[in-house]
Amino acid sequence: MSVASEIHKLRKRYPDPTSAVLPALRLAQEEHDGWLPPEALREVADALEVTPAYCLSIASFYDQFRLEPVGRTLVEVCTNVSCALAGAQRVLEAFERELGVQAGSTSADGRTTLGTVECLGGCGWATVVAIDNRHRLRVTADDVSGIVEELRA
Amino acid sequence: MPEHPQIVFAGTNGGELTRIEDYEAVGGFAALWRARAMAPDDVIAELETSGLRGRGGAFFPTGRKWAFVPKPDQLPKPHYLVVNADESEPGSFKDREIMLRVPFRFLEGCLIAAHGIQSQHVFVYIRGEYEREFEVLRDSLEAMRKAGLLGDVTVVVHRGAGAYICGEETALLESLEGKRGQPRTKPPFPAIAGLYAAPTAVNNVESITTATCVLGLGGAEYAKLGVENSTGTRVFSLSGDVVNPGNYELPHGITLRELIYDIGGGVPGGRELKAVIPGGSSTSVLTAADIDVKMDFTSLIEAGSSIGSAGVIVIDDRCCMVQLGIRVSQFYEHESCGKCTPCRVGTRWMTQILQKIEDGRGSQVDLDLLLSVCDRIMGKCLCPLGDSDAIAVLSYVARFRDEYQAHIDLGRCPFDGESSLAGILAPSAMHERHGHETVHV
Numbered sequence: 001m002s003v004a005s006e007i008h009k010l011r012k013r014y015p016d017p018t019s020a021v022l023p024a025l026r027l028a029q030e031e032h033d034g035w036l037p038p039e040a041l042r043e044v045a046d047a048l049e050v051t052p053a054y055c056l057s058i059a060s061f062y063d064q065f066r067l068e069p070v071g072r073t074l075v076e077v078c079t080n081v082s083c084a085l086a087g088a089q090r091v092l093e094a095f096e097r098e099l100g101v102q103a104g105s106t107s108a109d110g111r112t113t114l115g116t117v118e119c120l121g122g123c124g125w126a127t128v129v130a131i132d133n134r135h136r137l138r139v140t141a142d143d144v145s146g147i148v149e150e151l152r153a
Numbered sequence: 154m155p156e157h158p159q160i161v162f163a164g165t166n167g168g169e170l171t172r173i174e175d176y177e178a179v180g181g182f183a184a185l186w187r188a189r190a191m192a193p194d195d196v197i198a199e200l201e202t203s204g205l206r207g208r209g210g211a212f213f214p215t216g217r218k219w220a221f222v223p224k225p226d227q228l229p230k231p232h233y234l235v236v237n238a239d240e241s242e243p244g245s246f247k248d249r250e251i252m253l254r255v256p257f258r259f260l261e262g263c264l265i266a267a268h269g270i271q272s273q274h275v276f277v278y279i280r281g282e283y284e285r286e287f288e289v290l291r292d293s294l295e296a297m298r299k300a301g302l303l304g305d306v307t308v309v310v311h312r313g314a315g316a317y318i319c320g321e322e323t324a325l326l327e328s329l330e331g332k333r334g335q336p337r338t339k340p341p342f343p344a345i346a347g348l349y350a351a352p353t354a355v356n357n358v359e360s361i362t363t364a365t366c367v368l369g370l371g372g373a374e375y376a377k378l379g380v381e382n383s384t385g386t387r388v389f390s391l392s393g394d395v396v397n398p399g400n401y402e403l404p405h406g407i408t409l410r411e412l413i414y415d416i417g418g419g420v421p422g423g424r425e426l427k428a429v430i431p432g433g434s435s436t437s438v439l440t441a442a443d444i445d446v447k448m449d450f451t452s453l454i455e456a457g458s459s460i461g462s463a464g465v466i467v468i469d470d471r472c473c474m475v476q477l478g479i480r481v482s483q484f485y486e487h488e489s490c491g492k493c494t495p496c497r498v499g500t501r502w503m504t505q506i507l508q509k510i511e512d513g514r515g516s517q518v519d520l521d522l523l524l525s526v527c528d529r530i531m532g533k534c535l536c537p538l539g540d541s542d543a544i545a546v547l548s549y550v551a552r553f554r555d556e557y558q559a560h561i562d563l564g565r566c567p568f569d570g571e572s573s574l575a576g577i578l579a580p581s582a583m584h585e586r587h588g589h590e591t592v593h594v
Contacts, residue, residue: 018331063315
């Protein structure tokens with residue numbers, strides 16, 4: 001099914017179709033390799049009868065929307081207080097070493113984007129690492145090489 | 154904790170009740186049938202009797218909140234129940250466990266609340282990062298629809314997209330309307346003009362789930378749990394430098410000492426307890442000398458803090474309190490929506506001053522400036538986000554003044570790179586490192 005027809009289905013869940021902008025952008029992002037190029041914003045805008053600029057104003061506000069290309073896999077390490085106390089920085093540095101990429105950037109082969117993220121709501125299971133939005137809990141620096149191996153498989 | 158009554162997590166035996174037949178087997182949906190046999194006002198009265206107060210952080214009486222919603226004949230617009238499942242307060246991770254382990258009790262509470270405020274439209278706004286929780290709610294809702302439990306009520310689970318500010322109720326409503334999540338001026342309050350300018354009750358996940366328990370037990374019975382002004386149980390989130398982190402449902406009024414040592418197993422590695430953040434990162438820090446405080450609304454205010462979202466972060470003696478200030482301030486700086494200048498500029502400025510002090514470049518003037526910037530944020534914005542940063546950092550300075558002073562006097566961090574927070578890379582600092590700097594100040 002096309003993105004446009006999916007968005008038309010989403011619209012019906014809300015009294016005001018503009019309410020569908022977050023789920024619509026999420027859908028468009030999934031269809032466009034994890035980010036929102038201008039054509040994705042146009043698709044959402046057309047389906048919801050708003051302007052592409054409006055969609056951009058929304059996409060730029062929320063952290064989960066990306067306006068630049070990302071790797072096929074997204075690795076995000078929580079570095080908020082509880083994870084930091086549990087050793088999140090060592091986890092992050094282990095990912096930097098194993099992936100050969102600095103936090104905030106994408107590997108040269110375009111496979112993996114590594115970054116830090118604000119509190120993911122898993123403070124009691126620190127360190128929390130989100131891999132394509134799926135949360136790995138209680139990750140230690142020692143776990144990282146195994147995780148990276150798994151990602152490469 | 155077998156010796157403590159389990160209310161929110163009743164019947165789980167430490168596991169989860171994610172199949173509708175398992176939930177029904179432990180008496181699930183009896184509270185809903187009871188509520189639906191009652192007049193809406195009687196449901197609200199039951200909540201008032203229970204003394205239940207909001208579990209999201211503001212501790213506003215739930216029954217009173219529902220009573221503020223006009224009756225349909227007084228204000229003939231659609232009425233909305235909006236559930237705040239945007240849990241994002243650092244230190245808090247209870248709503249997530251509630252949605253994962255007792256999703257039906259939570260959704261049952263949504264239907265009870267909808268009956269109480271005479272609404273046929275429920276929106277659950279769940280943070281975008283909660284993928285599995287979203288799937289559990291979606292599947293549970295489908296099971297309830299098939300079982301014919303929804304009646305004439307529609308429930309939409311709406312996903313956020315990464316913005317702490319959307320936990321503030323008016324920002325949440327803006328976001329749900331498809332806008333940037335920026336707080337509104339109040340009044341009008343959501344009860345009168347909320348979602349789509351219609352009467353709206355906004356409640357936290359734990360509050361709504363507890364409403365099911367109140368209707369199940371009866372308000373008077375529920376009020377016997379806990380202490381005066383803070384009835385019932387609370388799902389405390391325990392994290393940081395503690396042996397057994399996790400969520401623990403305990404009656405209000407348990408002491409912080411019991412929570413950290415008896416329940417949490419104390420501080421690991423024989424380290425010394427240094428500080429405790431009792432209610433999520435927005436609340437004032439307490440010292441090791443304060444931990445005999447009871448974990449209830451009034452006692453924590455008397456101790457100079459607040460219960461907030463009951464997210465308890467335990468901090469041992471390896472942590473530099475200036476670095477803690479930086480990391481907390483970076484969070485609020487990152488999450489400021491940008492609408493009010495004191496918050497947008499002030500939180501960033503706070504981070505910069507704190508960094509200067511940490512780097513050993515700070516003078517006495519900088520410490521004064523830091524306090525002055527906090528003062529110029531507090532109470533001057535539409536929502537409490539900037540205030541939260543100021544309250545937190547002011548408390549670190551007030552309670553660990555000697556440590557802040559030592560950074561200035563020594564011209565370096567006394568921890569010499571050995572603090573447990575040393576070198577931690579916040580998202581805001583990561584963006585700056587990669588030149589994704591946005592316009593500021």
